[in-house]
Amino acid sequence: MLKLHNPIEDIEAIARRLPPFPKVILQLLDLLRDDESSLELMARLIRNDPVLSGTVLGMANHIRRMHAQSDLTDTFAAASMIGVNRVRQIVVNVGMNQFMSGSVGSDFFFKHALAVAITTQEIALMCDISPDEAYVAGILHDVGQLCFHILDEKSFLSAYEQSALDGRLLEREAEIFGLDHCQIGAMLVDHWKLPADLVQAVRAHHDDHLAIRNLQAAVCLGETLARALDIPSSPKNRVLKINAPALELLNIQWSSPEMLDCFGRCHARFLQCLGKT
Helix, strand or coil: CCCCCCHHHHHHHHHHHCCCCCHHHHHHHHHHCCCCCCHHHHHHHHHCCHHHHHHHHHHHHHHHHHCCCCCCCCHHHHHHHHCHHHHHHHHHHHHHHHHHCCCCCHHHHHHHHHHHHHHHHHHHHCCCCCHHHHHHHHHHCCCHHHHHHHHHHHHHHHHHHHHHHHCCHHHHHHHHHCCCHHHHHHHHHHHCCCCHHHHHHHHCCCCCCCCCCHHHHHHHHHHHHHHHCCCCCCCCCCCCCCCHHHHHHHCCCCCCHHHHHHHHHHHHHHHHHCCCC
16 A cells, blocks of 8 residues: 655655646745735736637736727737736646646546635635735645645545545545555645645635634635535535634624625636626
């Protein structure tokens, strides 16, 4: 049975075998975390990636065409028009799409990550949490599953399918690999030198009995909300309990009118991202 014996060395070896997380994406995430960063510098980095530049220009030009304005060809002007927050979401989505390209199960994996990014961000908007950090944490929350695809894809897929019946995915992962996807995912995010709050949120996103920090609490509730809304649709999308300490920490009432409005926004945003509205 395959086990991870030296986690620090193992994660470095696994990271080398994973498709590289695009360097330009990591550079842009560093800039986007700094409120003092120059939008011009971000635009120069965006120009280096054809998918990023095309996406940013396409979004800006869509808005301009609605107002009968001519198309832009300059990424700085386009980024200025759509704003830093929208640029950040584009950067993270494009990065994950490029990272996941060609991987087994990548379509569902990315859609689930996108759903949790949206739900976590909507929860963050109700609380004192950066909505941008919440979005990034949501989209990276299950990244540890990619490591198991690299280590032993057949064993992981078997554990994943069996867990649809009883919800014991973390236990099965630990039995096979010595760690679950939350633990190894946190190691991978730390290896990429992303912020400590993101590392902690990935590590504890299935800890539904505690709330350590606001970001981790938001990701826990975001995952629950995505499954409750069945986005994307899956037989695993059942909710057995809600993280009560997370609700208390964030001062959220699950059945409040404000939360019901959040449900509707999350569902609509997810469908919009898939081009279904």
